[in-house]
Amino acid sequence: MTDALLVLSFGGPERPEDVRPFLENVTRGRGIPPERLDAVVEHYLHFGGISPINALNRDIITRLEADLAAAGLDLPVYFGNRNWHPMVEATVERMREDGVRDALVFATSAWGGYSGCRQYHEDIARAREAVGATAPHLRKLRQYYDHPLLVSAFAESVRAAAAALPNETRGGARLVFTAHSVPEAADVNAGPAAEGGRLYSRQVAEAARLVAAEAGYDDYDLVWQSRSGPPQVPWLEPDVVDHIDALAARSVPAVIVCPVGFVSDHLEVVWDLDTEAEQAARRHGIGFARAATPGTDPRFTRMILELIAERREGAPARRLGTEPLLGVGLDGSACADRCCLAVGRPVSATPAR
Ligand SMILES: CC1=C(CCC(=O)O)c2cc3nc(cc4[nH]c(cc5[nH]c(cc1n2)c(C)c5CCC(=O)O)c(CCC(=O)O)c4C)C(CCC(=O)O)=C3C
Ligand SMILES: [Fe+2]
Numbered sequence: 001m002t003d004a005l006l007v008l009s010f011g012g013p014e015r016p017e018d019v020r021p022f023l024e025n026v027t028r029g030r031g032i033p034p035e036r037l038d039a040v041v042e043h044y045l046h047f048g049g050i051s052p053i054n055a056l057n058r059d060i061i062t063r064l065e066a067d068l069a070a071a072g073l074d075l076p077v078y079f080g081n082r083n084w085h086p087m088v089e090a091t092v093e094r095m096r097e098d099g100v101r102d103a104l105v106f107a108t109s110a111w112g113g114y115s116g117c118r119q120y121h122e123d124i125a126r127a128r129e130a131v132g133a134t135a136p137h138l139r140k141l142r143q144y145y146d147h148p149l150l151v152s153a154f155a156e157s158v159r160a161a162a163a164a165l166p167n168e169t170r171g172g173a174r175l176v177f178t179a180h181s182v183p184e185a186a187d188v189n190a191g192p193a194a195e196g197g198r199l200y201s202r203q204v205a206e207a208a209r210l211v212a213a214e215a216g217y218d219d220y221d222l223v224w225q226s227r228s229g230p231p232q233v234p235w236l237e238p239d240v241v242d243h244i245d246a247l248a249a250r251s252v253p254a255v256i257v258c259p260v261g262f263v264s265d266h267l268e269v270v271w272d273l274d275t276e277a278e279q280a281a282r283r284h285g286i287g288f289a290r291a292a293t294p295g296t297d298p299r300f301t302r303m304i305l306e307l308i309a310e311r312r313e314g315a316p317a318r319r320l321g322t323e324p325l326l327g328v329g330l331d332g333s334a335c336a337d338r339c340c341l342a343v344g345r346p347v348s349a350t351p352a353r
Helices: 016-027 034-046 053-070 088-097 114-131 148-164 184-188 199-215 240-249 272-284 298-313
Strands: 004-009 077-081 102-107 137-140 174-180 221-225 254-258 287-290
Touching: 004 053, 004 088, 004 114, 016 034, 053 077, 053 298, 077 088, 088 114, 102 114, 102 298, 114 137, 148 199, 148 254, 148 287, 148 298, 174 199, 174 240, 184 199, 199 221, 221 240, 221 272, 240 254, 240 272, 254 272, 272 287
Parallel strands: 004 077, 004 102, 102 137, 174 221, 174 254, 254 287
Antiparallel strands: none
C-alpha cells in the first residue's frame, strides 16, 4: 500500500555562503574545470546566492497537496534533494520516523539518461542505505517527457511567448527548443544498449517535435545549453547562444526560446536563457521571447496525479511519443539492465561522496 510521495529534485543554495559547498556536491569527481566553477558561482551570486529551485519545488508541492486532497487521496508529500538541503537522506530518515513504509518517488526530471534518471535511482539507494534496514521502500515513477499534459503546457507557453512578440517580427520568428547539454559519451550510453543509446537526446527531440506540432509550428530547431565539462570533452551541441548568433546572421527577426528540457524556472533558465541568451539576441537587435516552463501550470500537478494512478490503480500510461519509456525502479535499482551507465564513473548504486 502506497503511503507517501517523495518529490526528489536537484537542489540549490538559498544563501551566498552555501553556493560553493552546493557546487562541490554537484561536481565532486566530475572533472569540471575550476574556471567553470568560478563562473557558475558568479551566476548564483548574481541572484544573491539564492537559486529559485527549492522555492519552485515547494510551490509545486503546495499545489500538489491541494490536488491530492481534492481527489480524496490521503498521501503525505515529502521533499528531498540530491545536492542541497533538504537532502534526500534526511528526508527519508524523517519518512521512516513518521512510519512511512512504501512511498512513490516523483523526480523533477522528465528524462532518461544518467543525470536525468539513473542518478536519481542512485540518490534513492544512497538515502535508503543511510537510513538503514528500516528505510521505507521507494518506487520511482516513470519518465514523463511525452505526457500529453506536459506537452500541452509547453505548447501553450510557446503560443503565449509568440503572442508577446511584436506583430512585425512574430511571423518570421524562429522557434528554438533547448535542453541541458550532457557529454556525448553520456548520451551515447543513455538507455539500455539494446535500444541503441542516445535515449536522452532522442526523448528531447521527440518532446520538441510534439510541442512544436501542438503549438502549430512545422519548422524549429533543437539546441543545448549550460555545458560544463572541459573544452576537449565533446558535449551535445550547438549551444543556444551560438545558435542565436547564427540565426541573427541569417537575418531571423526574433527567436522564441522554449526550455523543453526543464520543468521550472531555476537558475539554468533565469541565467543561461533570460540573461545570456537574451543578451545575445539584444546585441544582434533581434526579438527574444522565452516560453514559460510547465511547473507552475495546473496541468503539471494533474500529470503527477495521473502518474500516481498508473502505479496505484494500474491506469494506462498516457503518452504521445514512441521512444522507449523507462525510469521505474524499486529502492534505487536501475530500471533496465545496464541502463544509462555512468561514463568514467564507478558503476555503483551508492557512489562514494
Ligand atoms: C540532464 C541534466 C539536467 C536536466 C534533468 C534534471 O533536472 O535533473 C540538469 C538539471 C539541472 N542542473 C542544475 C545545475 C547544475 N548542473 C551542473 C552540472 C551538470 N548538469 C548536467 C546535466 C543535467 N543537469 C551534467 C551532465 C553536468 C556536469 C556534472 C555532472 O556530470 O553531474 C552544475 C555544475 C556547475 C556547472 O554548471 O558547470 C550545476 C550548478 C540544476 C539546478 C539549477 C538551480 O540551482 O536552480 C538543474 C535543475
Ligand atoms: Fe545540470
